[in-house]
Amino acid sequence: MMSVLTYDIKKGTVKKCNIGDLTEMYIPRIKWTQNKDQLAIFKMNRWQNHLEVLNYDLSKDKYYVLIDEVNKYYIDITDDLQFLENGKEFIWSSEKNGYNHIYLYDIKGPEKADLTPGNFDVISMLSVDEKDQKIYFKAAIKSPMEHGIFTTNFKGKDLKELSSGSGMNNAQFSTNNKYFVCTNSMANVAPNYIVYDQKGMAVRVIEENKDIKEKQRVYGTSHVQFFDFTTSEGVKLNGWMIKPAKFDQSKKYPVFMTQYSGPGSQEVTESWMGSDYWWFQMLAQKGYIIACVDPRGTGGRGEEFKKMTYMKLGHYETIDQIEAAKYLASQPFVDGKRIGIFGWSYGGYMSSLAILKGNDVFKAAIAVAPVTNWKWYDSVYTERYMRTYKENKDGYDQNSPINFTERLKGAYLLCHGLADDNVHFQNTAEMANSLIDANKQFETYFYPNRNHGIYGGNARIHLFTKMTNFILANL
Secondary structure: OOOOOOEEOOOOEEEEEOOOOOOOEEOEEEEEEEOOOEEEEEEEEOOEEEEEEEEEEEOOOOOEEEEEOOOOOOOOOOEEEEEEEOOEEEEEEOOOOOOOEEEEEEEOOOOEEEEOOOOOOEEEEEEEEOOOEEEEEEEEEEOOEEEEEEEEEOOOOOOEEOOOOOOOOEEEEEOOEEEEEEEEOOOOOOEEEEEEEEOEEOOOOOOOHHHHHHHHHHHHOOOOOEEEEOOOOOEEEEEEEEOOOOOOOOOOOEEEEEOOOOOOOOOOOOOOOOOOOHHHHHHOOOEEEEEEEEOOOOOOOOOOHHHHHOOOOOOHHHHHHHHHHHHHHOOOEEEEEEEEEEEEOHHHHHHHHHHHHHHOOOEEEEEEOOOHHHHOOOHHHHHHHOOOOOOOOHHHHHHOOOOHHOOOEEEEEEEEEOOOOOOHHHHHHHHHHHHOOOOEEEEEEEEEOOOOOOOOHHHHHHHHHHHHHHHHHOO
């Protein structure tokens, strides 16, 4: 059984913290308070829907409960816990009121103030200025697709935005909070790094990535365009697309959809895509529309939108990706018979489900390092969203691609690293066995001694070359 132990450096002694029954419990975080004899110990049940933060006094071998939080779904653990130097208060973030917010608590437990009230998600707490009694944080206040840098005081008043640009912002504050480096990017603008003072005034430009802007001009890249639509179930979903160069409204183009779709993730944001941007641009120049839609279960839109996939991972996300494909097919410039979907990891799980359950919509799919049955994935992650297989057999079985391979009609490419340290290769091996049992033809590419990211030597360029050729041949 797990234990929490402390080691006295001077005395060379070990002491066990007596914090009650730890049977089928997690200790996800341990942090020091401002008191050198007191530890904050996070204690969470196996279902991960009941969290206690304990203030454990080493000198007295006693504890009391700082936070006792129960959620009807699950609780996401963060590092947003900071004990103030006054020894009397601490700051904590929680989704307990439907959106992720930051709260000020008395050290004895009572909540003193909601510091960030409103119908928006705080993405993360960035810094705390105890002298001026201010907190700095990143939040999706303007839109789920944009993250800004904000400050407010310890009473939850005087909210101000410090980031000046639209899009995706992140910040790193100096130790005295007088300056911060803001990283800002947009879907069509590579990251720039600028130093600001605490009033949000620019002090110095570190990097603007002008060379990338020049490459965009030289290679004639297409603008990423955002869109939204409402599904047949009345759900509004956000997406982006890249249209081919010299786009002609009168022509019909094939669509290559990319997505991740995992719990709390976001792919549809006003932010730079990194290296994938150039692959998508190349495919667009070859005549494909590239599109991405965030389904239900993704982040930035409050707890209910994110956690509605509880006990049914893959169910609503698959419905929404199929709806997204149908919406795109309804556009006058789209060839609805040539729509494909791609994903890596959770995205590979989704692309597999999509081509099987949406076999009348998708012509091709690529799955890289996919989960194919949640029974074979990390238990901490899986049970947070699905509980155990014994408790939720239908939730597992009805959303596992291996159980629907007989529905495959289109072209399917399955890729995996044999040394995957995240999604075990068993997932792909079982998927291949199921496809063979169903007598379904498919393509596979395996990468010996490569991990989840399939890096090393020519592995990445080799994989992306294969995926590109597969798209050209099948879509």
